[in-house]
Amino acid sequence: MKFSRETCVAxxxxxxxxxxxxxxxLPADTLYLDGNSLxxxxxxxxxxxxxAMTQEWAQGLIRSWNDAGWYPAPLRIGAKIAKLxxxxxxEVAVADSTSVNLFKVLVAACRMQQGxxxxxxxxxxxxxxxxxxxxxxxxxxxxxxxxxxxxxxLAALDDTVAVVSLTHVNYKTxxxxxxxxxxxxxxxxxxxxxxxxxxxxxxxxLGLNTCEVDFAVGCGYKYLNGGPGAPSFVFxxxxxxxxxxxxxxxxxxxxxxxxxxxxFMPHAGIERMLAGTPPMLAMIALEAALxxxxxxxxxxxxxKSVALGNLFIDLFDQELAGMGCVLRSPRNADERGSQVSLxxxxxxxxxxxxxARNIIGDFRAPDILRFGFTPLYLRYxxxxxxxxxxxxxxxxxxxxTPEFKAKKSVT
Amino acid sequence: MKFSRETCVAxxxxxxxxxxxxxxxLPADTLYLDGNSLxxxxxxxxxxxxxAMTQEWAQGLIRSWNDAGWYPAPLRIGAKIAKLxxxxxxEVAVADSTSVNLFKVLVAACRMQQGxxxxxxxxxxxxxxxxxxxxxxxxxxxxxxxxxxxxxxLAALDDTVAVVSLTHVNYKTxxxxxxxxxxxxxxxxxxxxxxxxxxxxxxxxLGLNTCEVDFAVGCGYKYLNGGPGAPSFVFxxxxxxxxxxxxxxxxxxxxxxxxxxxxFMPHAGIERMLAGTPPMLAMIALEAALxxxxxxxxxxxxxKSVALGNLFIDLFDQELAGMGCVLRSPRNADERGSQVSLxxxxxxxxxxxxxARNIIGDFRAPDILRFGFTPLYLRYxxxxxxxxxxxxxxxxxxxxTPEFKAKKSVT
Numbered sequence: 088m089k090f091s092r093e094t095c096v097a098x099x100x101x102x103x104x105x106x107x108x109x110x111x112x113l114p115a116d117t118l119y120l121d122g123n124s125l126x127x128x129x130x131x132x133x134x135x136x137x138x139a140m141t142q143e144w145a146q147g148l149i150r151s152w153n154d155a156g157w158y159p160a161p162l163r164i165g166a167k168i169a170k171l172x173x174x175x176x177x178e179v180a181v182a183d184s185t186s187v188n189l190f191k192v193l194v195a196a197c198r199m200q201q202g203x204x205x206x207x208x209x210x211x212x213x214x215x216x217x218x219x220x221x222x223x224x225x226x227x228x229x230x231x232x233x234x235x236x237x238x239x240x241l242a243a244l245d246d247t248v249a250v251v252s253l254t255h256v257n258y259k260t261x262x263x264x265x266x267x268x269x270x271x272x273x274x275x276x277x278x279x280x281x282x283x284x285x286x287x288x289x290x291x292x293l294g295l296n297t298c299e300v301d302f303a304v305g306c307g308y309k310y311l312n313g314g315p316g317a318p319s320f321v322f323x324x325x326x327x328x329x330x331x332x333x334x335x336x337x338x339x340x341x342x343x344x345x346x347x348x349x350x351f352m353p354h355a356g357i358e359r360m361l362a363g364t365p366p367m368l369a370m371i372a373l374e375a376a377l378x379x380x381x382x383x384x385x386x387x388x389x390x391k392s393v394a395l396g397n398l399f400i401d402l403f404d405q406e407l408a409g410m411g412c413v414l415r416s417p418r419n420a421d422e423r424g425s426q427v428s429l430x431x432x433x434x435x436x437x438x439x440x441x442x443a444r445n446i447i448g449d450f451r452a453p454d455i456l457r458f459g460f461t462p463l464y465l466r467y468x469x470x471x472x473x474x475x476x477x478x479x480x481x482x483x484x485x486x487x488t489p490e491f492k493a494k495k496s497v498t
Numbered sequence: 499m500k501f502s503r504e505t506c507v508a509x510x511x512x513x514x515x516x517x518x519x520x521x522x523x524l525p526a527d528t529l530y531l532d533g534n535s536l537x538x539x540x541x542x543x544x545x546x547x548x549x550a551m552t553q554e555w556a557q558g559l560i561r562s563w564n565d566a567g568w569y570p571a572p573l574r575i576g577a578k579i580a581k582l583x584x585x586x587x588x589e590v591a592v593a594d595s596t597s598v599n600l601f602k603v604l605v606a607a608c609r610m611q612q613g614x615x616x617x618x619x620x621x622x623x624x625x626x627x628x629x630x631x632x633x634x635x636x637x638x639x640x641x642x643x644x645x646x647x648x649x650x651x652l653a654a655l656d657d658t659v660a661v662v663s664l665t666h667v668n669y670k671t672x673x674x675x676x677x678x679x680x681x682x683x684x685x686x687x688x689x690x691x692x693x694x695x696x697x698x699x700x701x702x703x704l705g706l707n708t709c710e711v712d713f714a715v716g717c718g719y720k721y722l723n724g725g726p727g728a729p730s731f732v733f734x735x736x737x738x739x740x741x742x743x744x745x746x747x748x749x750x751x752x753x754x755x756x757x758x759x760x761x762f763m764p765h766a767g768i769e770r771m772l773a774g775t776p777p778m779l780a781m782i783a784l785e786a787a788l789x790x791x792x793x794x795x796x797x798x799x800x801x802k803s804v805a806l807g808n809l810f811i812d813l814f815d816q817e818l819a820g821m822g823c824v825l826r827s828p829r830n831a832d833e834r835g836s837q838v839s840l841x842x843x844x845x846x847x848x849x850x851x852x853x854a855r856n857i858i859g860d861f862r863a864p865d866i867l868r869f870g871f872t873p874l875y876l877r878y879x880x881x882x883x884x885x886x887x888x889x890x891x892x893x894x895x896x897x898x899t900p901e902f903k904a905k906k907s908v909t
Contacts, residue, residue, distance in 0.1 A: 112556040121560045128556040136551060136779065137544060144725060145523040145539040148858060149532045157726055184774025186748030187598055194638075211760065216749035216774060219762040223747045227605075227638050234760070308775070314555055315568055315778035336634045337597030338627035347863055349622065349645070351630040363595025363627060364719070367726035368547065369777035447559060452758055 123459030126312030256424030337362030534870030537723030667835030748773030
C-alpha cells in the first residue's frame with residue numbers, strides 16, 4: 088500500500104493511546120523523536136517538585152526524611168518500576184546512575200561465581216559506559232573482559248563465562264536481544280546474566296522474572312521520562328539477594344543505617360544495593376513522572392511502538408529510496424526496540440538541519456540518525472512529517488551549510 | 499560574665515552576617531540547628547529549578563544539554579565550591595554521592611601507591627559510610643583497613659600506610675583535625691591523604707591547596723544547602739590528576755564521551771572523576787543554593803560560627819549545670835567544627851521533646867544531642883532560646899512521655 092499523510096491522520100484518530108499525550112508538556116511546533124535520549128516532561132512533575140522544595144524541604148526540613156516519605160523513596164519508586172519490567176516490588180531499588188549500578192551488579196555477580204570462572208562476556212558496540220564499567224569490574228575482580236559481536240554472544244557462552252553483560256536494546260541500531268533465549272543459554276553453561284534495560288524499560292513489556300533474569304539495571308531519563316540525569320534503577324532476583332555483596336557499601340545499604348555501627352552488615356533486602364544518600368529532588372521528579380504510566384497496558388504500548396517503527400520503515404522505503412540513506416535497524420519488529428536508525432554519510436549535518444526545523448532526533452557517530460518512538464506522546468503524523476522533512480532536506484541539500492556541518496558536542 | 503537573652507539580642511544587632519539570613523526560606527516559629535544534617539533552603543532555589551523543569555527540560559528537551567549548560571554543570575558547580583574550600587577551579591567536580599566519590603578516590607589513591615604499602619588508615623568513630631567504603635576499597639585493592647582512635651592517627655602514620663582517610667570534622671563530636679599537621683605527617687611517611695569535608699565545606703575557610711591535600715570529598719546538602727541528597731563534590735590536587743585512575747569508569751569521565759570509543763581513555767582533567775549522567779535537577783538546585791555564599795567572607799563566617807558555638811557552651815555552663823548533660827565537643831574552638839554536641843542518658847527523648855517545640859537539632863546514638871550552627875541563617879537568640887528550652891524540658895521532665903521515648907527512624 089502507499090501511505091499518505093491522510094493515512095497517518097486516520098491512524099492517530101484510531102489510536103487507543105492518543106489520550107496519554109495530554110499527560111506531557113510538549114513544546115508547540117516541535118516533533119520530538121528523542122525520548123530514547125531524554126524523555127519529555129510529564130505535566131505533573133513541576134508541581135510535585137515545587138511542593139518538595141517549598142513544603143517538604145523549606146518547611147519540613149530534616150523532618151521530611153520521615154514525614155514526607157523521603158527515606159523509603161528508593162524502594163517505593165523501585166516498586167513502581169518493578170511493575171513495568173516484570174519484577175516483584177521488593178526486587179528493584181532506585182539509586183545512583185546506571186554506570187554506578189552496573190558496577191555494583193557486575194562485581195556482585197563475579198563474587199557469586201567465587202573465582203571459578205575467568206570471563207565477563209560483553210558485546211562490541213554496546214553503549215560505551217557499559218563496556219568501560221565492565222572493564223573496570225573485570226580488573227577489580229581478576230576477570231578477563233571478553234567482547235564479541237552481538238551475533239556471536241550465544242556461541243561465546245561457555246563454561247569459562249562468569250557473567251554476561253548485555254544491553255537488551257542496542258543504543259545505535261535498536262537491535263533487541265531475545266532476553267529469554269540468552270538468559271536460558273547463559274544459565275545452561277552456569278553463567279549469570281546482567282541486562283541493561285536503558286532502551287527497554289518503559290518502551291515495552293518486560294518479563295525479568297518469567298525470563299529468570301539474575302540482575303538488571305536501567306535508566307530513569309529515557310522512556311521513563313524522569314528528567315535529565317534521573318536516577319537509575321537496579322534489579323536483583325530475590326533468589327540471589329542473600330548472596331549479593333556489592334562493593335559500594337554506603338550507609339543506606341546497611342541492615343540498620345541509623346545504628347551507626349562500625350562493621351558493615353548488608354540489609355537483607357534489595358536495600359543492600361543502595362549506597363549513599365539519594366538526590367531527593369531528582370528522585371521525586373522521577374516518581375511523579377512514573378504516573379504517566381498509570382493505566383497503561385504495556386502490550387498496547389508495545390503494539391503502538393511497533394506500528395510507529397513499521398510506519399517509519401515503510402515510509403523510508405516509499406519516500407527515501409535512492410537518497411543515500413540505509414536502514415540500520417532490523418526490519419523485523421520482533422528484533423527491534425522502540426527506535427529506528429538510518430545511516431547516511433552526511434548524517435550529522437542532516438540531523439542538524441532537521442533539528443533546525445524543530446524535528447528532534449539525534450546523531451550517533453559515525454553516521455547514524457536515531458529516531459526514538461515514545462508511544463505515550465508520539466503520533467503517526469509525527470512520523471510522516473519527519474520523513475517528509477528528511478526527504479526535503481536531503482533532496483534540496485539543505486544540510487549542506489557550514490552551520491549544520493560544524494560539529495559541536497552532542498548528547 | 500552572665501549571659502541573658504538581652505545579651506543575645508545585642509549580639510544579633512551587631513552581627514555583620516545578619517543580612518544573609520534573608521537569603522533563606524525558613525519556617526516561621528522554628529529554630530533550625532540541624533543545618534549540619536540538611537541545610538535550609540536558599541530562597542532562590544525553587545524558581546531556578548522551576549525554570550529548569552518548565553523551560554530547559556520541557557521546552558529545550560535534549561538540546562538543553564548544550565544550550566542550557568547542563569553538560570558543563572559538574573565542573574561549573576565544582577568551580578564554585580572550589581572557592582569555598584581553597585582549591586582551584588579545575589580541581590573540583592560535582593557528581594554522585596559522597597560514598598561513591600570516596601570509593602573513587604580511595605581506590606585511585608591506593609593504585610597510585612602501586613601496592614608498595616599495605617594499609618588504609620582510618621579512624622574509629624568516623625561516619626559509618628566512610629568506614630564501610632574504606633573497607634570495601636581496601637578489600638578490592640588488596641589492602642588492610644586499620645582503624646585507630648582519632649588521637650592515635652598521628653602516631654599510626656608510618657611507612658606501611660598507603661592512604662589515610664579521615665573526616666575533617668567528626669559528625670558526632672564536632673572535633674576537628676588539624677588538616678595541615680596531619681597532611682604534613684602523612685606526606686612525611688609517604689602516605690596520601692583523603693579528607694572528607696562533609697562537616698566542613700561551607701562552614702569555615704578551608705585551604706586544601708595551602709595544606710597540600712591530595713584528595714577530598716564532601717557533601718552538597720549540609721552547610722552548602724544544596725537540598726536533600728544533593729550531589730557530592732570531589733577534589734583531586736592538580737599534581738595527581740595524570741596518575742589518577744578511578745574505578746567507576748563511566749562515560750562522562752572519558753576523554754571524549756561522545757566519540758563512543760570501545761576503550762576507556764580517562765579525561766586529562768578533573769572530568770575523569772565523573773562517572774554516569776548526573777541528576778540535573780538536583781545539580782541545578784545545588785548550583786542555585788551556592789549563590790547564598792556570594793559576597794560572604796569565609797573568615798567572618800567562621801568567626802560567627804565560633805561565636806555561636808562558644809555562646810552555646812557558655813550557656814550550657816551557666817544554665818544546664820547539674821542537669822545530667824555533658825559536653826561532648828571540644829571547648830577550644832580551634833579543635834571544633836561548627837557544631838556542639840551534648841550527651842545525656844535520655845538524649846533521644848529530650849531531642850524529640852525539643853523538636854516538638856519546633857527547635858530542631860538531631861540525635862545520634864547512643865546519647866548525643868547535636869546542634870549545628872549555620873552562620874548564614876542562625877541567630878544568637880536562637881542559641882539562647884534553644885538552651886532555655888533544653889533547660890525547661892530537662893527540669894520539668896517534659897521528655898518523659900511514651901511518645902517522645904518511642905524510637906523511630908531518624909536521620
